[in-house]
Amino acid sequence: MAWQKRVTGAALAFASALCVILPAGAASSARYGKEDFWVAAQGIVQWKKQETGSAGDNLLEGAFLESAGTTGGDWYPIAMGRMGFKDDYAGYLAVLEAQVEERYREPEKLSGSKATEWHRIALAVLSAGGDPTSFGTDGQGKPIDLIADGTYNRGKTASLGRQGINGWIWGLIALDAKPYSVPESAASTREDMIREILALQLPDGGFALTGDQADPDMTAMALQALAPYREDQTAYAIPNSSGKKERRTPKQAVDEALSCLSKLQQADGEFKSGGFSNLESVSQTIVALCSLGIDPQTDSRFIKNGVTPVDVLMRYKQKDGGFTHSLSYDENNPAAVPGESNSMAGEQALCALAALWRQAEGKTALYDFTGEQEKTSLAFTEADKAAVDALPEALTTEQAVQVQKLFKKLRQTGDFPDRQRYLGILSQAKETIDGIQREIDAINALAQEKLYPYETVGLSSKEIVDQVFDRCQALSEYDRSKIAGYEDIRKTKTKLDNQVRSIAVGGILALVAIGLTVGLLLRVRSRRRKKALEMEQLAAQYADESDEE
């Protein structure tokens, strides 16, 4: 009996050991958790703050605000907002709104050719806690509806496809950010956008900007747009590569694109674009998978040799917290030093991390804002009051964005004691800075018109040159740096001053020469006269002497 117990005991021990060893062997890489995503994302934001020279706690302040409304700026608050990072979203929204209002006064508003300007800005507004369907007012005092103007009504100005597939993809993503309703009068419906995307699907199931080879980034983005329709079996008549209309459904498109993306993954887990493994491709893939409800760390279609897309993403993390574009030299992008953090890699990695974190937290997909309320107040705070009081005496265009932000926030705020005082200070500050900007623009226009090409500028233009130069000198050093070709202006002034000096010196020399010549001639003449006189006197003397004899 004892030996049976021992065998059973040994068998049990052996079985337990197997239970521990086997799973450990199967999960060869550690699984990343939401803490890892949070920490990595924080690292990127810290890196970006250092890169921008942000002094305080926030990234969305100071010089960074100057890129509000541009690709260089917007993606950071988009991702940060989705992770609930604490920052000055109110400040960002205020500047963004002011910028959008300014751009809306141009005939082409945000862009004549790129609807994606609307799409990206709308996502930034949503993520920062604002409402893109009522964001500031246009020149006629009507509220600006970025969703209408950029998605379903864009076709009234220019086709969403004007810039290629990105216009349709991001238009659909922006429109689906919330269950926005599309009116009867719209230029494009959701179905229209889906149809356009389906029509651009390549024979290999993927998507690309051009050609017939799928590109992982574009395939991933198309998947992000189609994610809400992954189970949709509505039939669309889509022309195939030979032009014949085929019956296609969004579900088919998603399945095929997903299969294509899986095939695009390399043996080392990486995704290549333009022939080179890079951070952006894997980032977009991760966002796509998360949007589709797929866990990039466990879905076998995206694990190659034990390596998951998240493993790949983390390879690009640098010691300084930033992310790099590539780990080895990419001849398509020689500017991106391998192993050096850069801003674009940072934003893309941040989006991937936000998607992963949201998935781990059981939240909606990255671009799904359903149910979220407009929550950021642009009310004028105590900190804002302090900022106004801290404005320098001598304002320059360097304070332009700061003043823009504070002024907008103040105007959105109801009455409070001292409101009039702040209103006075800020409106005056804005006037002053606008005036400086107008002067900078005027000088630039004048110099461009009258002084170029500067080689042909002669003394006849000296007055204009002096005037332009003096006006430049009247500006602060910061503002003067915005004068295009200030060096050339200075050079031209020097040249003309030299010419004047040469003429003056030449004139003086000429006078001296004349003076000396005249002096010389006079001396010669007076000496001759003296000689003649002496001769006469001598002659007279001789005459006298001979007379006397």
Place this chain on the structure above:
Amino acid sequence: MKKDLLVVGVVIVLLAVLIKGTNFQTVDEYYLTHIDDITSDSQTVTVSIRCDEVLKHWDDLDPALQSEEFVPGDGVILAASQYVLRPGDTAFDLLERVTRYHKIQMEYQGADKNSFSSVYIKGIHYLYEFSCGPLSGWMYRVNGEVPQKGCSQYELKNGDVVEWVYSCTLGQDTGGQRGNGE
């Protein structure tokens, strides 16, 4: 007599100076005003701006731009010519200088306003990205190759030939992959 000769001598010298027209300037001023004269010692580059490809994709061109005013008949916006290369000049510095010099419209986006950390050329001579179809825009070549580096990051060398070309097929017609705008 000697004094007279001296005076005559001085006058002759003065006349010679006047006739020669000497520029009186300090050494600094000399270099300030002569920096862009091409001399045998100066470093130079060749720059040109062309939009030939647009002529082959006329139907894709924004109707508002379909005229000689925006698209020269021979596709030449700026014929190849030499310009002085100042120390540290990038491809962007040259483009900005020559377009200002020849009064050619040019619009760019500052390096801090996009994700590339490089200046992005939005339009030259009113031809912008997507003005001629979804794959159209400006790109530049140096010595026949597309650097794929932002133009404000690419430092030029003596003798480089810089060509700015408007592509209508994402660079496939003009020698290489363009970056995707944004």
